[in-house]
Amino acid sequence: MSARTGNDPAMWSRLIGQETAVRILRDAVASGAPGHAYLFVGPQGVGRELAAMALAASLNCPDGGCGVCDVCARVLRRAHPDVYTIAPEGAQILVDQVRTVRENAYLSPYEGRVKVFLFEDAHRLNPAASNALLKVLEEPPGDVVFVLVTESPEDLLPTVVSRCRRVDFFPLGPAEIERVLVTQHDAEPSLASWAARTGGDLSTALRFVKDPGAPERRRAHLDIPGRLVRSGPSESVRIAAELAEEAAAAVSALTKRQKDELARHLEAFGDARATGAARKRVEDRHKREARRTETEVYDSALRDVASFYRDVLLAGAGVPDDALVNTEMAERLRRAAAVADPAWLVGALERIEDTRRALARNVQAVLALEAIFMELGTPRARAGAR
Numbered sequence: 001m002s003a004r005t006g007n008d009p010a011m012w013s014r015l016i017g018q019e020t021a022v023r024i025l026r027d028a029v030a031s032g033a034p035g036h037a038y039l040f041v042g043p044q045g046v047g048r049e050l051a052a053m054a055l056a057a058s059l060n061c062p063d064g065g066c067g068v069c070d071v072c073a074r075v076l077r078r079a080h081p082d083v084y085t086i087a088p089e090g091a092q093i094l095v096d097q098v099r100t101v102r103e104n105a106y107l108s109p110y111e112g113r114v115k116v117f118l119f120e121d122a123h124r125l126n127p128a129a130s131n132a133l134l135k136v137l138e139e140p141p142g143d144v145v146f147v148l149v150t151e152s153p154e155d156l157l158p159t160v161v162s163r164c165r166r167v168d169f170f171p172l173g174p175a176e177i178e179r180v181l182v183t184q185h186d187a188e189p190s191l192a193s194w195a196a197r198t199g200g201d202l203s204t205a206l207r208f209v210k211d212p213g214a215p216e217r218r219r220a221h222l223d224i225p226g227r228l229v230r231s232g233p234s235e236s237v238r239i240a241a242e243l244a245e246e247a248a249a250a251v252s253a254l255t256k257r258q259k260d261e262l263a264r265h266l267e268a269f270g271d272a273r274a275t276g277a278a279r280k281r282v283e284d285r286h287k288r289e290a291r292r293t294e295t296e297v298y299d300s301a302l303r304d305v306a307s308f309y310r311d312v313l314l315a316g317a318g319v320p321d322d323a324l325v326n327t328e329m330a331e332r333l334r335r336a337a338a339v340a341d342p343a344w345l346v347g348a349l350e351r352i353e354d355t356r357r358a359l360a361r362n363v364q365a366v367l368a369l370e371a372i373f374m375e376l377g378t379p380r381a382r383a384g385a386r
C-alpha cells in the first residue's frame with residue numbers, strides 16, 4: 001500500500017463498507033475538535049476496532065493517519081503507548097480497570113498528542129465500572145478520546161451512552177468481505193470467496209484465510225454430526241477431547257507469537273517511565289488473547305456443526321444447493337434431511353447457541369462440549385422416515 005496525501009489518509013481506506021462511519025470520524029478529526037467520547041455500535045468483525053485504530057492514528061500520526069509510518073504501524077499493532085485497549089476480564093469490565101484508565105487519562109501522553117482508550121465489548125462494563133467511567137466522561141481531560149465498542153448499546157448505562165457520540169457500523173456482505181480479503185490481505189481469490197461465504201463475518205473469514213489448517217479443521221468439525229450418529233455417546237467424549245487438543249495447539253502457537261511481540265515491545269520502550277506499565281499492559285492483553293483463542297476454537301467448531309444442521313434444515317425445506325453454506329457436501333445434507341425431524345433440528349440449533357453463550361461466560365468447556373455432543377448424538381427421526 002502506498003502512502004497517500006493528507007486528503008486521503010490510508011488508515012481510513014482500510015475500512016470497507018463503512019462509508020458513513022468513516023465520513024463522521026474524518027469530519028470530526030478535520031474539525032480539530034474530535035470530541036471526547038464515541039460509541040461504536042455494530043456487530044463483531046465489521047471494522048469497529050479498526051476504525052478506533054484509524055481514529056487513534058489520525059490523531060497521532062504526523063501525516064494524519066498515513067498508514068505506513070512508525071506511529072501508524074504501532075497503533076495498528078496495538079503497540080503504541082498512548083493507545084489503550086480495555087477488554088472484559090472474564091465476563092465483565094471491572095471497576096479496577098476503569099480506575100487504571102482514569103489514572104492514565106490524566107497523565108500527559110507518552111509520545112503522541114492524544115491518548116485513545118478503546119473499550120472492547122463496552123456493554124460488559126459492570127455497574128461500578130460504568131459509574132467510574134461516567135465520572136471521567138463528565139470531566140474528560142482535553143487530550144483524551146474514549147471509544148466504546150459494543151453490539152448492544154441498550155446494555156450500557158444510559159447516562160454513559162448520552163455522553164458519547166454514536167457511530168453505527170453495519171454488517172458486511174460476503175462480496176465486501178471477499179473484497180477486503182483479496183485487496184487488503186492478499187488472499188487467493190477462490191480461498192477468499194469460500195472464507196467470505198462460510199466465515200459469516202470479516203474476522204472469522206480472515207482467520208480462515210490466514211490459517212492454512214482452517215479448511216481441514218472445518219471439514220473435521222462438519223464430520224462431527226455424522227460421527228455422533230454412527231458411533232454413539234462415547235464419541236462425544238472423544239470429540240470434546242479432540243477439540244480441547246485443537247484449542248491447546250492454537251494457544252501454544254499464539255504464545256510463541258506473543259513472546260516475539262513482547263520482545264519487540266520491550267525493545268521499543270527504552271524509556272523507564274513506560275517500561276513497567278507498558279509491559280504489564282502487553283502481558284495482560286496476551287492473557288486475554290489466550291483465553292479468547294481457546295474459546296474461539298470451541299466457538300468455531302460449534303458454528304461449523306450448527307451450519308451443518310442449518311443446511312440440513314434448509315435442504316429439508318427444498319432450497320436449492322447454492323443457498324446452502326456447505327454446498328460441497330450437498331448430497332450428504334440431502335440424505336440427512338430425508339430422515340431428520342425439522343423440529344429436532346431447530347431444537348439442536350438452539351442448544352448449540354446456548355452452549356456457545358455458556359462458553360463465552362467461561363464455563364467448564366470440555367464438560368459443556370461433552371453435554372451438547374451427547375445430545376446431538378440422538379437425533380429424532382422425521383415422522384414416517386426409516
Ligand SMILES: [Zn+2]
Pocket residue numbers: 057061062063064065066067068069070071072073
Ligand atoms: Zn502515519
